Amino acid sequence: MRLALVSAVAVAFFVAPQALVAAESIPDLSGQWGRLSVDFEQPTSGIGPITNLNRKPDGSSNGARRVGNYNDPNLTPAAAAEIKRLSAYSLKGETFPNPQNQCAPQGVPYVLWQLGMQLLQRPDEVTLLYLVDGQVRHVRMNQQHPAHIIPTWSGDSIGHYEGDTLVVDTVGVKSGPFSMMDQYGTPYSPALHVIERYHLIDAMAAKTAAERAERENGGVMGRFADRSGKGKGLQIDVTVEDPGSFKQPWSGIVTYLPGLPWLEYICAESPYDYVTGKNPQLPTANKPVF
Secondary structure (H helix, E strand, O other), X not given: OHHHHHHHHHHHHHHHHHHHHHHHHOOOOOEEEXXXXXXXXXXXXXXXXXXXXOEOOOOOEOOOOOOEOOOOOOEOHHHHHHHHHHHHHHHOOOOOOOOOOOOOOOOOOXXXXXXXXXXXXXXXXXXXXXXXXXXXXXEEEOOOOOOOOOOEOOOEEEEEEEOOEEEEEEEOEOOOOOOOOOOOOOOOOOOOEEEEEEEEEOHHHHHHHHHHXXXXXXXXXXXXXXXXXXXXXXXXXXXXXXXXXXXXXXXXXXXXXXXXXXXXXXXXXXXXXXXXXXXXXXXXXXXXXX
C-alpha cells in the first residue's frame, strides 16, 4: 500500500510539470478581432481565391458589383457556370442572394467574411463567435473526424496546435439554397475540405496587411477593427480543397486587427427585400388550413 502511494506521488511529480509546460506552450489567440474588408487576401505565392472582374478606375475591386472571375482556369466548368449565372445579377446592378442577405446559415469558409470574430480557447474546445447573426463554430481539440459525418452548416471541425499556430480542419459542410464559399457565389461539393491556420502577427504587419486588403478589395461601412497599430494582429492562412469546384486547392489569407465593441447585428426575415427594394411574393393558401 505504501509502495503504491509513493509510486502515485512520483508519477504526479513528473507528469504535472509536463502538463504545465504543455499548457504554457499553447499560444494565447483568444480575444475579440475585427476586419477592414470582407474578401480573402491573396497568398504570397500559389493559386489564390476567386477575384472580382468588376474593377474601379484605380484598379481596385468594386465591392458594390461583385462579378466573380468565372474565367479562372482553376474552376471546374460547373463552378464557373454558377459564378457566371450569379454575376449576371451584379451586372444589372442587383445583388444576388447569399447566406447573409437571405438570413441563411453561413458555412465554412464563407463565414470568414465576417467583420467581427471572438475566439475562446479551452483545452478541449475552441469556440469561434461571429458578429453577424450570432454564428457559432465549435472546434474539438485533439480529436479525429468521425467515420460517418452527418453534414452541418459549420461542418465537423477538429483542431490541434503546431507551435504558435492553431490548425483547424473542417469537413462535412452542408449545402443547400444560397450556400457558397465566398462573396462571389462559388459553389462547393460534399468533398469540400478547409484547413485554417491561426497565428498572431506583429501589430504593424497586421495593420499593413489589413489596410492593403481594404484598398485592394474595398472597405466596409462601420468600424469593426482598431487600426491604431496597437496590439498584435491575428492572421488565418486558409487552404480550400474541393475537386467538385476547383482543379487544384487554393489558398487565401484573412487578417484581423484587435476588435472594437460589437453592436447587435441580427438578420430578421421580412417580405421586404432591402437589397432590391422589392416585395417578393409570399406563399398564400386559397383556403384556410387551420
